[in-house]
Amino acid sequence: DVKVTQSSRYLVKRTGEKVFLECVQDMDHENMFWYRQDPGLGLRLIYFSYDVKMKEKGDIPEGYSVSREKKERFSLILESASTNQTSMYLCASRYGQVPKYEQYFGPGTRLTVT
Amino acid sequence: QQQVKQSPQSLIVQKGGIPIINCAYENTAFDYFPWYQQFPGKGPALLIAIRPDVSEKKEGRFTISFNKSAKQFSLHIMDSQPGDSATYFCAASITGGSEKLVFGKGTKLTVNP
Numbered sequence: 589d590v591k592v593t594q595s596s597r598y599l600v601k602r603t604g605e606k607v608f609l610e611c612v613q614d615m616d617h618e619n620m621f622w623y624r625q626d627p628g629l630g631l632r633l634i635y636f637s638y639d640v641k642m643k644e645k646g647d648i649p650e651g652y653s654v655s656r657e658k659k660e661r662f663s664l665i666l667e668s669a670s671t672n673q674t675s676m677y678l679c680a681s682r683y684g685q686v687p688k689y690e691q692y693f694g695p696g697t698r699l700t701v702t
Numbered sequence: 703q704q705q706v707k708q709s710p711q712s713l714i715v716q717k718g719g720i721p722i723i724n725c726a727y728e729n730t731a732f733d734y735f736p737w738y739q740q741f742p743g744k745g746p747a748l749l750i751a752i753r754p755d756v757s758e759k760k761e762g763r764f765t766i767s768f769n770k771s772a773k774q775f776s777l778h779i780m781d782s783q784p785g786d787s788a789t790y791f792c793a794a795s796i797t798g799g800s801e802k803l804v805f806g807k808g809t810k811l812t813v814n815p
Contacts, residue, residue, distance in 0.1 A: 592745070628711065630791060630807035631746070646802065678745050690736075691803065693745025 591615070592694035594679055600700045607666040609697050611679030618684060620662035621691065622646075622654065625676040637662055669701045704729060706794050708806025715782055716814050723777045723809045725792035730773070732794040736803070737766065737777050740789045749790070750777075782813045 595610035613620065621636040623646075633646030635654040643654050651673060655663045662681075666673055676698050680691040707726045715721045725735075736751035752759045752766040752775065759766045763780040779786055792806040 628807060630708075631805040633802055636802065680745070690748040691738075693747065695743065695745050 592679055592681055592692050594677075594694040594697050596697050597695065598698050598700075600702065601666075601669050602702055603670060605669050605701075607669045607699065607701075609664040609666075609677055609679075609699070611662045611664070611681075611694055612660055613662075613681035613692070614660065615681065615683070615692070616659065617681035617692075618659075619682040620656065621680040621682070622652075622662065622664045623678045623680065624648070625678055625696070631678065634664065669699075671701050673699065674701045675699060704804055706792055706804050706806045708792050708809060710809060711807070712810040712812075714812045714814065717783060719782050719813070721779050721782055721786075721811055721813070723790055723792070723811070724774060725776065725794075725806050726772075726774045727794050728773065729794070729796075731796045732804075733797050734795045735766070735768065735775050736793050737764075738791045738793065738805075740791065740808075742788075746789075746791060779811075782811075784813045784815050787811055787813050
């Protein structure tokens with residue numbers, strides 16, 4: 589079974605803090621993704637990575653950065669957390685470059701910025 | 703051009719009913735249309751997917767209908783059960799193009815006993 593794990597289920601941070609969200613997958617998938625999920629807005633892609641040290645901006649990259657030093661691990665970084673970054677963050681991974689392969693999602697991290 | 707419009711936003715049906723969730727797109731280059739199902743507290747998981755060379759695909763109680771000329775596709779759940787209560791997302795992507803899936807905004811389905 590493919591497993592995508594996220595470091596925290598719930599996280600509370602203060603405005604201005606630097607926040608790290610970690611994601612690990614155990615299936616040797618090339619592609620990894622970070623989304624945020626907000627009510628009424630669905631899933632919006634923040635960043636994705638198709639290889640180690642490679643990254644591409646998604647639809648809403650502002651205020652975020654990512655790091656992929658190892659194939660199995662993809663980190664999302666909020667350089668200076670703001671209240672409008674309060675959201676559910678979902679990590680996903682996928683085998684290969686072709687979209688027909690299933691994306692496997694982690695359980696999500698609910699981040700609250702106060 | 704890159705949007706997928708999903709409706710309704712929420713849907714309530716009785717057990718045994720047939721909820722229908724609709725999605726529409728503009729970009730005719732889209733050629734892969736998956737549906738993801740998300741239960742509370744879980745990440746989304748692939749439910750069923752279709753390519754535009756077929757008009758219908760069925761897996762168990764779940765059916766995707768695809769209308770290429772209208773640029774619409776829909777999910778039907780036959781004999782719906784309370785365990786089907788979840789949020790459903792349609793999506794679209796282009797084979798050989800960007801690796802990204804474009805998601806609809808989701809439909810929260812409640813099936814009452």
